[in-house]
Structure formats: C-alpha cells, structure tokens
Amino acid sequence: xxxxxxxxxxxxxxxxxxxxxxxxxxxxxxxxxxxxxxxxxxxxxxxxxxxxxxxxxxxxxxxxxxxxxxxxxxxxxxxxxxxxxxxxxxxxxxxxxxxxxxxxxxxxxxxxxxxxxxxxxxxxxxxxxxxxxxxxxxxxxxxxxxxxxxxxxxxxxxxxxxxxxxxxxxxxxxxxxxxxxxxxxxxxxxxxxxxxxxxxxxxxxxxxxxxxxxxxxxxxxxxxxxxxxxxxxxxxxxxxxxxxxxxxxxxxxxxxxxxxxxxxxxxxxxxxxxxxxxxxxxxxxxxxxxxxxxxxxxxxxxxxxxxxxxxxxxxx
Numbered sequence: 042x043x044x045x046x047x048x049x050x051x052x053x054x055x056x057x058x059x060x061x062x063x064x065x066x067x068x069x070x071x072x073x074x075x076x077x078x079x080x081x082x083x084x085x086x087x088x089x090x091x092x093x094x095x096x097x098x099x100x101x102x103x104x105x106x107x108x109x110x111x112x113x114x115x116x117x118x119x120x121x122x123x124x125x126x127x128x129x130x131x132x133x134x135x136x137x138x139x140x141x142x143x144x145x146x147x148x149x150x151x152x153x154x155x156x157x158x159x160x161x162x163x164x165x166x167x168x169x170x171x172x173x174x175x176x177x178x179x180x181x182x183x184x185x186x187x188x189x190x191x192x193x194x195x196x197x198x199x200x201x202x203x204x205x206x207x208x209x210x211x212x213x214x215x216x217x218x219x220x221x222x223x224x225x226x227x228x229x230x231x232x233x234x235x236x237x238x239x240x241x242x243x244x245x246x247x248x249x250x251x252x253x254x255x256x257x258x259x260x261x262x263x264x265x266x267x268x269x270x271x272x273x274x275x276x277x278x279x280x281x282x283x284x285x286x287x288x289x290x291x292x293x294x295x296x297x298x299x300x301x302x303x304x305x306x307x308x309x310x311x312x313x314x315x316x317x318x319x320x321x322x323x324x325x326x327x328x329x330x331x332x333x334x335x336x337x338x339x340x341x342x343x344x345x346x347x348x349x350x351x352x353x354x355x356x357x
Contacts (some may be wrong), residue, residue: 055066059323064156069103069108070108070111071108071109071111071112071115072121073103075102075103076102076103076105076108077100077102077103077104077130078123078126078127078130079126079127079130080100080102080104080105080111081108081112081123081127082123082124082127082265082269083109084127084131084261084262084265084269085100085130086131086134086258086262087099087100087104087111088100088104088260089152089207089258089261089262090254090255090258090262091317093253093254093255094255095234095255095257102216111333119277119352122276124269124272124273124276125273126292126314126317127269128266128269128270129268131262131265131266132266134262135262138234138235141235142230142231142232142235145230145235145237146230149228149229149230155341159217161215162209162226163310164214164218164240165212165214165229166210166213167207167211167214168229168240169210169236170203170206170207170210171207171238171240171242171247172238172247172251173203174200174203174204174207174244174247174248175244175247175248175250175251175252176251176252177196177197177199177200177203178200178248178249178251178252179246179251179252180196180246181193181196181197182248182252183252184196204244206289227239227240227241228296231250231256233256233260233263233336234255234256234258234259236250236255236256
C-alpha cells in the first residue's frame with residue numbers, strides 16, 4: 042500500500058465518510074445490509090486471515106474503514122446490536138473450520154499406522170510439549186522484538202525446561218514401540234487452525250506455526266467469538282429485563298387508569314346521589330309549603346263562610 046493510500050485509510054478510520062464530499066461513498070450507510078458487520082467490529086475472518094495460506098479473498102460484503110468510523114461514532118449514542126450479526130458470522134466460520142479439523146483427523150487415522158490407546162496417549166504427551174515449546178518460542182521472539190530483553194530471557198528459560206520435559210516424553214514414547222515405527226512422522230491436527238503438526242517437528246517449525254499469522258489469527262477469531270457470545274448474552278438479558286420492566290410499567294399504568302376510572306365512577310354516583318337527595322329534599326319542602334298554603338286557604342275560606350252565615354242570621 043502506498044503512503045498516500047495509507048494516509049487516506051488512516052483519515053477514513055479517524056473521520057469517517059463525512060471527511061470529504063465524495064458522494065459515491067456517502068450513498069451507503071454503515072447500517073446497510075450490504076455492509077459487513079464483522080468488519081465494523083474489526084473481526085471479519087477475511088481481514089484477520091489475509092495474507093495467510095488460508096486467505097479467504099475479498100469479503101462478499103462491503104468493507105470500508107470510513108464506515109467503521111461512522112459506526113464507532115454512532116454506537117456511542119445508540120446500540121445497533123451488530124454483535125449478534127458478527128457472532129453468527131464467526132460461529133458459522135469456526136463451525137466450518139472445526140468440521141474440516143474432524144475430517145482431517147479421520148483421514149490421518151485411516152492413513153497412519155494404528156497404535157494402541159496407551160501409545161497414542163504417550164504420543165499425545167509429546168505433541169503437548171511441542172505445542173508448549175512453540176508457544177513459548179513465539180512469545181520470546183515477540184518480547185525480544187518489543188525490546189523486553191529480560192522478559193524474553195525468562196521465557197527462554199521456560200523453553201529449556203519444556204524441552205527437557207519433551208525429551209523425557211519422547212523417551213517414554215520411544216520405549217513403548219518398535220524403533221522402525223518411532224521414526225515414522227506421526228501427525229496431528231492443530232485444534233485451533235486445522236494445520237498439520239508433526240511429532241518430530243523441530244523448534245523452528247514449532248515457533249513458525251504457533252507464532253505464525255495463521256495460528257494467531259484463528260486464536261484472535263476464536264477469542265473474539267467467545268467475547269461476542271458473552272456480550273450478546275448480556276445484552277439479550279438486559280433487553281429481556283427492560284422488556285419485562287416496560288411490561289410491568291404498562292400493567293401498572295393500566296391498573297392506575299382502572300382505579301382512576303373507578304374513583305371517577307364513585308364520585309359520579311356520589312354526586313348523583315347527592316343531587317337526588319337535594320331534589321327530594323326540595324320536593325318535600327315544596328310539598329309542605331303547598332300543603333300549608335292549601336290548609337291556610339281552606340281555613341280562611343271556612344272563616345269567611347262562617348262570618349257570612351253569622352251576618353245573615355243577625356239580619357233576620
């Protein structure tokens with residue numbers, strides 16, 4: 042990659058698609074289904090294994106550092122839950138890798154001389170020490186490259202101890218089978234990256250494998266997958282809790298509305314009863330007044346008739 046291309050990639054990663062007026066790039070958003078969500082989370086196998094003997098070539102979905110920058114900015118304000126998409130992608134990739142590993146194991150079992158379970162266990166012990174030596178050598182080289190000389194020397198001391206343990210394991214393995222069979226190269230399949238490893242591989246070969254980009258790339262992918270599984274589980278649990286909380290709040294609000302309507306109905310009935318009581322009271326009062334006026338008129342009329350009768354009798 043030229044210096045100009047590297048500079049452009051760095052600016053894309055820092056500033057996103059908004060750094061220039063390139064309308065072609067701005068037509069697609071990071072949330073588009075055509076964009077690789079694993080790339081946005083920096084874990085696409087097409088990126089991680091690029092340049093290895095298992096180079097997957099170009100991803101079928103869009104990879105753009107500027108879109109990743111856009112996503113990283115936007116994700117601080119909103120959770121897009123792209124971890125689920127990336128987890129499904131890596132799950133599928135690792136499952137396919139593990140299937141190839143099992144096929145390779147069966148092929149080896151068919152082509153290599155059959156040995157007893159006891160001898161196989163001793164051979165596996167040699168493989169384990171090979172793996173330990175390879176990892177330690179790769180770590181020592183990394184520490185030395187970073188200038189940590191003392192730490193690198195400490196790791197090399199561990200390498201020497203591991204080599205001694207390997208020699209002991211090899212001696213046990215050698216004594217358990219004929220010399221002619223021991224000289225045959227016993228292979229095993231790396232559980233991490235599916236590569237073949239020999240029982241008699243030298244230190245350089247072991248360091249190249251366990252410190253190589255392919256093996257480390259698979260470790261990175263597998264670790265990222267474990268991280269995504271935990272993160273997705275946590276987010277799903279949180280979403281379920283939030284959903285349950287919202288449901289409880291809606292139920293509480295609905296209950297409060299029902300109580301409010303019930304109180305309104307009681308107040309309405311109380312007011313109606315009060316009005317009815319007042320109407321009945323006023324009606325009784327009117328009836329009393331009406332009855333009193335009627336009796337008064339009746340007495341007045343009677344007195345008038347009595348006076349009239351008295352005058353008539355006097356005149357006679």
